[in-house]
Amino acid sequence: MIDRNIIGRISTPEYYEVEKGAIRKFATAIGDENPVYHNEEYARERGYISLLAPLTFPTTFRGKVQDWFKSLDKNRLLHGEQEYKYERRFYAGEKIKLIENVVEVYEKSGKNGTMTFIVRDREGYDEADKKVFTERSTFIVREE
Amino acid sequence: MTTFKKAYEEISFPELTKSPITRVQLSQYAGASGDFNPIHIDEEFAKKSPLGGVIAHGMLSMGFLGQYIEKIVGNHGEVKNFKVQFRGMVKPGDTISCEAEQKELLENEVTFYLKGINQNGDIVVKGEARIEKI
Numbered sequence: 001m002i003d004r005n006i007i008g009r010i011s012t013p014e015y016y017e018v019e020k021g022a023i024r025k026f027a028t029a030i031g032d033e034n035p036v037y038h039n040e041e042y043a044r045e046r047g048y049i050s051l052l053a054p055l056t057f058p059t060t061f062r063g064k065v066q067d068w069f070k071s072l073d074k075n076r077l078l079h080g081e082q083e084y085k086y087e088r089r090f091y092a093g094e095k096i097k098l099i100e101n102v103v104e105v106y107e108k109s110g111k112n113g114t115m116t117f118i119v120r121d122r123e124g125y126d127e128a129d130k131k132v133f134t135e136r137s138t139f140i141v142r143e144e
Numbered sequence: 145m146t147t148f149k150k151a152y153e154e155i156s157f158p159e160l161t162k163s164p165i166t167r168v169q170l171s172q173y174a175g176a177s178g179d180f181n182p183i184h185i186d187e188e189f190a191k192k193s194p195l196g197g198v199i200a201h202g203m204l205s206m207g208f209l210g211q212y213i214e215k216i217v218g219n220h221g222e223v224k225n226f227k228v229q230f231r232g233m234v235k236p237g238d239t240i241s242c243e244a245e246q247k248e249l250l251e252n253e254v255t256f257y258l259k260g261i262n263q264n265g266d267i268v269v270k271g272e273a274r275i276e277k278i
Binding site for chain 1: 162163169172173175176177178179181183193194202203204206207208210211213214215219222223224225226227228229230
């Protein structure tokens with residue numbers, strides 16, 4: 001059973017610089033040759049300030065792993081869902097402030113026993129402290 | 145001047161079948177994303193786990209659908225919302241094809257259903273994306 005007290009605790013902010021090399025490496029790993037991620041000149045012609053960060057790029061922002069996540073048994077952990085909501089897209093050269101918190105913990109019983117769902121949000125803010133995106137991840141922990 | 149709506153009324157979906165997933169790609173994705181969970185990259189560890197072998201990062205499959213929706217959108221608007229459910233395990237050697245279906249088209253907004261399907265026809269990831277006129 002996962003302690004519902006983890007809900008609502010807002011993490012200490014962490015800061016990430018969005019680097020051109022990191023965008024290129026990420027797009028390359030996916031096998032995505034879209035020039036908006038690789039060619040700065042092309043990106044500028046599209047009206048972007050620099051290389052565009054791919055839709056799922058916020059997943060690369062990995063700082064301190066929260067204690068509740070560390071304590072999960074990784075053999076019983078599944079990644080159920082993932083969502084990105086963008087206020088606006090962001091680009092190489094920007095600095096993103098990231099805060100995270102668990103928004104929901106609930107259980108569901110099914111044919112495979114009880115499963116616990118943990119919904120975690122991570123919000124990204126720009127240097128003017130305006131929200132850029134919300135990433136929502138749903139993790140599923142299967143009962144032993 | 146093609147309007148936003150018109151561009152999506154006349155849409156023809158591009159093809160996107162990814163190359164078979166390799167272990168090297170999983171290492172590459174681990175490095176690029178920072179997700180070094182051993183279940184994706186350490187065969188010895190993964191063999192002893194209930195899954196019996198390495199599996200691909202779910203986020204890699206989401207990345208494929210992200211690539212696909214951006215290919216569909218091109219310069220007709222901006223993706224504002226993109227969400228998926230992970231439905232099946234993806235393993236090295238699997239080939240993922242992307243498919244899309246238009247769900248709703250408004251004057252300044254369009255929504256697509258998205259699917260990633262493996263070589264056996266199983267849906268491994270499904271979701272949707274909402275695009276707005278810039």
